[in-house]
Amino acid sequence: MKYLFLLKANIKRKKIRTFLTLGSYFAAFLLFGLLAAIQSAFHQGVDVAGANRLVVANKTSLIMPLPLSYKEKIAQISGGKNVTFASWFGGYYQDPKNFFAQMAVDSETYFDVYKEFKVDKNQFLNFLKDRQGCVIGKKTAEKYGFKIGDRIPIIASIWGGVWEFNLRAIYTGTKPEDDLTQFLFHASYLEERRAWGKGMVGWYIVETKSPDLTYSVSKEIDRKFSNSSYETKTDTEKAFALGFVKQIGNIELIILSIGAIVFVTLLLVTSNTMEISVRERSGEIAVLKTIGFSDKLLYFLTISESLFYSLSGGLLGMLTAKLFTLKGDPTGGFLPAFYVSSNQFALGMFLIIFFGFLSGALPAYRVYKLKIVDALGRI
Amino acid sequence: MVNVNGKNGARSLIQARNLDKIYTRGEEEIHCLSGLNLDVEKGEFIAFMGPSGSGKTTLLNLLGGLDKPTRGSIVANDIEITSLSENMLAQWRAENVGFVFQMYNLLPVLTAYQNVEIPLLLTSLSKKEREEHIMAALELTNIVDRKDHYPSQLSGGQQQRVSIARAIVSNPLFLLCDEPTGDLDRKSGDEVMTLLKNLSEQLNITVLMVTHDPKAAEAADTILHLEKGVLIEGKTVK
Ligand SMILES: Nc1ncnc2c1ncn2[C@@H]1O[C@H](COP(=O)(O)OP(=O)(O)OP(=O)(O)O)[C@@H](O)[C@H]1O
Ligand SMILES: [Mg+2]
Numbered sequence: 001m002k003y004l005f006l007l008k009a010n011i012k013r014k015k016i017r018t019f020l021t022l023g024s025y026f027a028a029f030l031l032f033g034l035l036a037a038i039q040s041a042f043h044q045g046v047d048v049a050g051a052n053r054l055v056v057a058n059k060t061s062l063i064m065p066l067p068l069s070y071k072e073k074i075a076q077i078s079g080g081k082n083v084t085f086a087s088w089f090g091g092y093y094q095d096p097k098n099f100f101a102q103m104a105v106d107s108e109t110y111f112d113v114y115k116e117f118k119v120d121k122n123q124f125l126n127f128l129k130d131r132q133g134c135v136i137g138k139k140t141a142e143k144y145g146f147k148i149g150d151r152i153p154i155i156a157s158i159w160g161g162v163w164e165f166n167l168r169a170i171y172t173g174t175k176p177e178d179d180l181t182q183f184l185f186h187a188s189y190l191e192e193r194r195a196w197g198k199g200m201v202g203w204y205i206v207e208t209k210s211p212d213l214t215y216s217v218s219k220e221i222d223r224k225f226s227n228s229s230y231e232t233k234t235d236t237e238k239a240f241a242l243g244f245v246k247q248i249g250n251i252e253l254i255i256l257s258i259g260a261i262v263f264v265t266l267l268l269v270t271s272n273t274m275e276i277s278v279r280e281r282s283g284e285i286a287v288l289k290t291i292g293f294s295d296k297l298l299y300f301l302t303i304s305e306s307l308f309y310s311l312s313g314g315l316l317g318m319l320t321a322k323l324f325t326l327k328g329d330p331t332g333g334f335l336p337a338f339y340v341s342s343n344q345f346a347l348g349m350f351l352i353i354f355f356g357f358l359s360g361a362l363p364a365y366r367v368y369k370l371k372i373v374d375a376l377g378r379i
Numbered sequence: 380m381v382n383v384n385g386k387n388g389a390r391s392l393i394q395a396r397n398l399d400k401i402y403t404r405g406e407e408e409i410h411c412l413s414g415l416n417l418d419v420e421k422g423e424f425i426a427f428m429g430p431s432g433s434g435k436t437t438l439l440n441l442l443g444g445l446d447k448p449t450r451g452s453i454v455a456n457d458i459e460i461t462s463l464s465e466n467m468l469a470q471w472r473a474e475n476v477g478f479v480f481q482m483y484n485l486l487p488v489l490t491a492y493q494n495v496e497i498p499l500l501l502t503s504l505s506k507k508e509r510e511e512h513i514m515a516a517l518e519l520t521n522i523v524d525r526k527d528h529y530p531s532q533l534s535g536g537q538q539q540r541v542s543i544a545r546a547i548v549s550n551p552l553f554l555l556c557d558e559p560t561g562d563l564d565r566k567s568g569d570e571v572m573t574l575l576k577n578l579s580e581q582l583n584i585t586v587l588m589v590t591h592d593p594k595a596a597e598a599a600d601t602i603l604h605l606e607k608g609v610l611i612e613g614k615t616v617k
Pocket of ligand 2: 435436437557
């Protein structure tokens with residue numbers, strides 16, 4: 001690229017301006033990366049939702065339980081493959097602000113339905129054998145330094161008392177968005193120890209044979225229990241998760257809109273800077289045209305300059321965001337899936353290039369259209 | 380021979396015929412050039428003189444393919460440049476014309492060397508070949524020792540010599556100089572004129588120069604006066 005020194009000279013022309021332009025792109029795309037991570041976190045449930053998983057909850061309210069006896073009845077429905085259930089435990093470890101979800105699950109079947117969770121086979125067998133055993137996601141285990149064999153006391157806000165568990169297995173995920181914060185233990189242990197609510201579970205999760213069957217199977221389940229004292233409401237896991245997202249949606253909307261406004265403002269600033277910088281140079285551009293530089297070549301050089309700013313500033317911003325999110329959830333539990341996905345990174349790259357072009361396009365067009373005789377008169 | 384009567388010219392390097400240039404400013408029409416003729420042979424050194432606003436810069440702009448005449452034709456080295464597209468004109472300028480301006484018009488962010496390199500970027504020369512051409516041009520204009528200096532670090536005369544190096548580096552058909560000494564003191568101006576004269580005499584470079592300064596004009600072979608839109612012959616030195 002023999003024109004490189006021209007580009008370099010223009011970039012070095014006003015160091016402070018270059019620095020500020022790069023800084024704006026940096027800030028804009030750092031912000032973009034962090035917003036992307038926040039969005040990931042909010043939509044975690046939706047993104048991980050299995051396409052062929054149904055959640056069966058009490059029709060009246062999610063917090064109302066369903067009878068344990070439904071398991072057999074749901075299993076009989078054709079089109080279903082695996083059925084499992086879970087109940088909210090609602091405790092905490094040492095301090096109420098240390099929160100991670102604890103659930104009493106049907107230990108034999110839970111991991112058949114949540115295939116994305118991987119557990120070592122031996123560890124899993126040890127878990128099945130231990131009445132007080134528990135399985136914890138890798139993130140939570142790492143966060144609190146839990147090791148296999150540890151005895152973990154959980155203070156039970158709902159059921160009262162301190163419940164002790166033995167850590168028998170640690171599960172990992174298959175995708176970055178998988179929730180690795182859960183604390184799972186035997187539903188049978190909960191059933192045995194609790195004083196009330198016996199014979200009930202929180203909700204069922206049904207895996208259908210294929211995603212096409214989710215609609216018919218969900219209708220069939222709800223029909224089967226209609227007119228019983230525990231009517232059900234069955235939804236795909238995705239719809240279920242979206243229900244949650246809607247509840248926190250306003251916060252997300254506020255964060256994202258503020259972010260978007262700042263993002264666009266920063267880019268307007270860079271575009272304007274580019275415009276000013278080209279205007280200042282119109283005499284030089286006229287000289288280059290006089291010498292024989294074509295309109296097209298100068299257009300291309302202007303766009304290249306703009307792309308240089310967006311690429312170097314923007315990429316640095318995105319990488320910094322990525323680096324920041326690699327450390328995981330900065331809030332200590334609120335945003336368990338705080339990460340920049342490869343799709344979001346690709347979108348970021350696209351925006352970097354897009355805005356590089358966009359903020360260069362108008363100045364470059366001005367350069368393209370510049371008439372030598374007009375501009376030379378202005379020197 | 381230089382000719383301004385529209386005859387002769389079969390052998391001319393540049394041949395301008397019946398040039399009209401009318402500027403319109405709102406309702407008003409300014410007849411800047413009207414029926415101007417000019418024939419220039421290779422190696423000539425011509426000075427154009429005339430009062431301010433007589434159209435000297437306009438004429439150079441037309442001859443250099445920076446602007447188009449309202450009517451008339453310009454043939455340079457057998458190419459009718461008035462009918463070239465903007466794009467082809469740019470290429471034609473790159474290959475055929477060297478420009479020297481009153482205010483030097485060097486790019487302030489580039490060194491002398493880099494400024495001289497600019498026209499060569501439009502050629503297919505390799506880096507090594509470009510370097511040879513640049514050094515040769517800087518030697519001819521006697522400014523090699525300042526090649527790594529930026530324009531702001533050079534005097535006006537030095538800057539003008541760099542700009543002349545830039546104008547000749549790609550071996551153009553002719554040089555167009557618009558008041559090359561207009562912004563210089565007597566001494567630097569004389570040096571620049573001596574340089575242009577040497578280039579014309581020793582390398583047989585064709586030079587068309589606009590000047591207000593009668594002393595500068597003396598360096599030329601021919602002085603032409605621009606009056607009422609046409610050229611009138613003045614004294615001929617040769
Ligand atoms: N782009 C333009 N639009 C309108 N009028 C113009 C334009 N360029 C030049 N003119 C007019 O044409 C006339 C000739 O201008 P030109 O610049 O060619 O004169 P000049 O001989 O070079 O003058 P000077 O000695 O002051 O440089 C002037 O009256 C000028 O106002
Ligand atoms: Mg002029």
